[in-house]
Amino acid sequence: MMRARVAYSGAIHEAVPIAGADRAQGAGAEDPDRERLRLADGRMVAAEDVVWLPPFEVGTVIALGLNYADHAKELAFNAQQEPLVFLKGPGTLLGHRGMTRRPAGVNFMHYECELAVVIGAEARQVARAHAMDHVAGYCIANDYAIRDYLENWYRPNLRVKNRDGGTVLGPWFVDSADVADPAQLGLRTYVNGQLKQQGNTRDLIFDIPYLIEYLSAFMTLSPGDVILTGTPEGVVNVMEGDVVACEIDGLGRLVNTIVADVVFGR
Amino acid sequence: MVEHVPATAGCLSMPFDVYPYRLSGTVYGALLNHRSVLAALGESANQLPYKAPPIAPILYIKPRNTLSLSGDPVRIPLETPELEVGACLGLVIGRTACKVSESQALDFVAGYLIVADVSVPHSNLHRPSVRFKARDGFCPLGPAVTARAAVANCDALMLRIHVDGVLAQTASTADLIRPAARLLADVTDFMTLAPGDVLALGSAAPAPRVRPNQTATIGIDGLGSLRIPFLGAVP
Numbered sequence: 494m495m496r497a498r499v500a501y502s503g504a505i506h507e508a509v510p511i512a513g514a515d516r517a518q519g520a521g522a523e524d525p526d527r528e529r530l531r532l533a534d535g536r537m538v539a540a541e542d543v544v545w546l547p548p549f550e551v552g553t554v555i556a557l558g559l560n561y562a563d564h565a566k567e568l569a570f571n572a573q574q575e576p577l578v579f580l581k582g583p584g585t586l587l588g589h590r591g592m593t594r595r596p597a598g599v600n601f602m603h604y605e606c607e608l609a610v611v612i613g614a615e616a617r618q619v620a621r622a623h624a625m626d627h628v629a630g631y632c633i634a635n636d637y638a639i640r641d642y643l644e645n646w647y648r649p650n651l652r653v654k655n656r657d658g659g660t661v662l663g664p665w666f667v668d669s670a671d672v673a674d675p676a677q678l679g680l681r682t683y684v685n686g687q688l689k690q691q692g693n694t695r696d697l698i699f700d701i702p703y704l705i706e707y708l709s710a711f712m713t714l715s716p717g718d719v720i721l722t723g724t725p726e727g728v729v730n731v732m733e734g735d736v737v738a739c740e741i742d743g744l745g746r747l748v749n750t751i752v753a754d755v756v757f758g759r
Numbered sequence: 760m761v762e763h764v765p766a767t768a769g770c771l772s773m774p775f776d777v778y779p780y781r782l783s784g785t786v787y788g789a790l791l792n793h794r795s796v797l798a799a800l801g802e803s804a805n806q807l808p809y810k811a812p813p814i815a816p817i818l819y820i821k822p823r824n825t826l827s828l829s830g831d832p833v834r835i836p837l838e839t840p841e842l843e844v845g846a847c848l849g850l851v852i853g854r855t856a857c858k859v860s861e862s863q864a865l866d867f868v869a870g871y872l873i874v875a876d877v878s879v880p881h882s883n884l885h886r887p888s889v890r891f892k893a894r895d896g897f898c899p900l901g902p903a904v905t906a907r908a909a910v911a912n913c914d915a916l917m918l919r920i921h922v923d924g925v926l927a928q929t930a931s932t933a934d935l936i937r938p939a940a941r942l943l944a945d946v947t948d949f950m951t952l953a954p955g956d957v958l959a960l961g962s963a964a965p966a967p968r969v970r971p972n973q974t975a976t977i978g979i980d981g982l983g984s985l986r987i988p989f990l991g992a993v994p
Contacts, residue, residue: 553822555889578889580820582785584951617895644817645809647790648886651818656949657857711836711890713824759858 495665495745497530497589499543506532508543510665545589548632548666549611552717554581555708556607556636558649560698560723576699576707581721585655589664592752593637594657595733596759601640602731602751605724606682606739608675608694609634609662610701616714624705627714630668631675633747634721635661635682635739661739661749662719672743675701680724683738684731692725771826775904777869778853783955786821786898788847788876789942791884792961794934799964808885816937816945821876821898821959829901829985833877836894837992841970844987845876845962846918846977848932850939851904852958857951864943867952870906871913873977873985874959875899880968900957902983910981914938920967921976930963 497508508530528540558577587593595602613629637659642652672678675694682690694700699707704720731737733753740746772781791797791813797804804812827833835842853869877897881887910916913932920928932938937945939960943952952958969975971991978984 553824555822575888577886580822580889580893582787582820582950582956583783584785584953642815644813644815645811646813646817646884647819650815651787651820652815652949655818655820657951711894712822713895715823 494671495667497548497663497665498546499530499532500546501532501538501543505546506534508532508538511537540590545591545663547586547588547662548664550717551583551586551662551719552715554586554660554719554721556581556654556721557699557704557723561692561696561725562698563692563696563726573698576704578708579649579654581655581660584657585660587658587661587749589661590748591658591661592750592756593659593661594754594757595731595751596639597754599639599641600730603638603640603728604682604731604737604739605636605638605728606680606690606741607634607636607721607724608678608680608741610675610720610722611666612714612718612720613669613716615716616705616709619705619709621702621706624702625669627705628669628701629716630666631672631744632662632666633664633739633741633744635737635747635749636721636724661747663747665745667744678742678744681740682727683740684729684735689729690725690727692727694722696725697722771828771900773828773901773904775870775906777906779869779954781955782851782904782957783953784823784826785953785955786826786874786900786957786959787946788819788821788874788959789937789961790817790819792816792936792942793930793963794936795930796961796964797936816942818946819892822893824895825893825898827896827899829899830988831896831899832988832990833896833899834990834992835971836879839879841880841968842989843878843880843966843968844920844975844977845878845966846920846928846930846979847874847876847959847962848913848916848918848939848979849874849900850943850958850960852952852954852956853907855951855953856943856947859944859947861940861944864940865907865913867943868907868939869954870904871910871982872900872904872957873902873979873982874957875975875977875985875987876959876962877987878966899985899987901985905982916980918963919978921978922967922969923973927967928963932960934963935960
């Protein structure tokens with residue numbers, strides 16, 4: 494099943510889509526503003542009348558850099574021996590239909606559509622063959638970066654990758670049982686309705702079982718920890734007012750709007 | 760083979776008697792923020808792959824699996840004969856801190872504690888693997904949170920690391936490149952810190968190294984001491 498966490502009428506609720514998983518499929522044909530939700534308490538609400546939160550209680554956020562061969566090539570990176578992993582804090586998280594600030598004066602701020610893998614059972618020194626038993630489910634992540642702030646120390650550093658509102662998760666948490674093959678999922682990003690990024694999780698350099706084996710060899714993974722598995726090629730600069738929609742087959746469509754400093758009183 | 764994980768690691772809270780009363784479990788730290796670290800790098804900070812010394816704060820995250828308490832043993836993995844122990848003054852955030860000014864920054868601090876940044880030694884700082892800093896137990900904290908009012912001047916505290924009782928490092932927060940208030944201002948310009956979050960101000964170089972069956976003790980003026988026994992990998 495797919496479920497969201499939303500704030501509505503003074504409380505936080507679990508919510509499910511009324512039309513079921515079907516309407517989350519496809520290439521963004523339907524109008525997301527027409528989406529309707531059923532709250533756990535029975536109320537039916539419109540998507541635009543709720544505040545969408547990250548769809549699960551998020552623990553440690555583990556992100557992959559350059560985990561698609563085409564994107565690594567796009568950024569002129571050579572083949573790697575070990576996954577390029579970085580960590581993110583809770584302050585950067587944002588839900589569906591939120592706003593992300595683009596600071597004045599930067600030249601290159603880009604989205605990154607990624608498959609997010611949510612851990613459901615503690616994982617410590619888990620072998621590849623058993624890795625998928627530790628996955629609770631999936632969601633879409635949009636992992637923004639501002640390349641202007643890249644420095645050559647402990648890359649990519651937090652000013653690039655851990656900004657407030659720079660890690661968008663949602664709209665739905667989808668149970669692993671409902672994702673037939675997470676290694677065959679198409680990813681697409683639209684900017685103002687135009688397709689800009691396209692890829693498929695079959696092209697991950699380090700696949701999900703490998704990442705769980707690799708990470709759990711040195712750090713215990715706990716329920717709620719999430720692995721953002723990296724982004725394919727096709728990242729472009731986004732500007733104030735742009736609407737960025739990330740889609741993954743079966744997981745829905747994650748929408749985010751870029752806003753200027755003034756919205757945040759800067 | 761199962762690594763020992765301290766029982767406290769998953770539920771670290773360390774209550775204290777000023778708001779917000781508990782740590783959130785989120786720990787950030789600054790790297791390259793003590794003058795001795797840049798001094799040790801010398802001219803190499805201007806060469807490839809770095810090209811220039813850092814401009815903005817260089818930060819790291821110690822995820823929840825790394826958190827442990829004074830006295831919890833830390834395992835030295837098979838990949839390395841020894842670990843480095845960095846000693847940091849940690850700020851405990853008391854109020855939501857977003858784009859705070861340097862002059863008001865310390866008003867957002869609830870208190871202080873000792874943060875040990877334990878690492879697998881690594882000489883290349885360009886894109887070091889997260890496994891050097893994020894192993895289970897690699898962030899001992901404590902021994903308690905001391906309220907801000909009990910510390911007269913956080914920019915003039917001595918830090919001492921003893922290994923098996925022998926003094927291995929002394930450093931002062933007076934030698935930080937960005938002192939507490941400046942660092943808070945620069946960090947909260949792009950990332951909001953929440954009540955109970957910890958921001959470690961950065962350790963000095965060279966970091967003492969420890970081997971299995973040694974014990975490091977970190978003391979900071981007025982904050983007590985944090986004891987870290989090191990053990991070998993589980994065979």
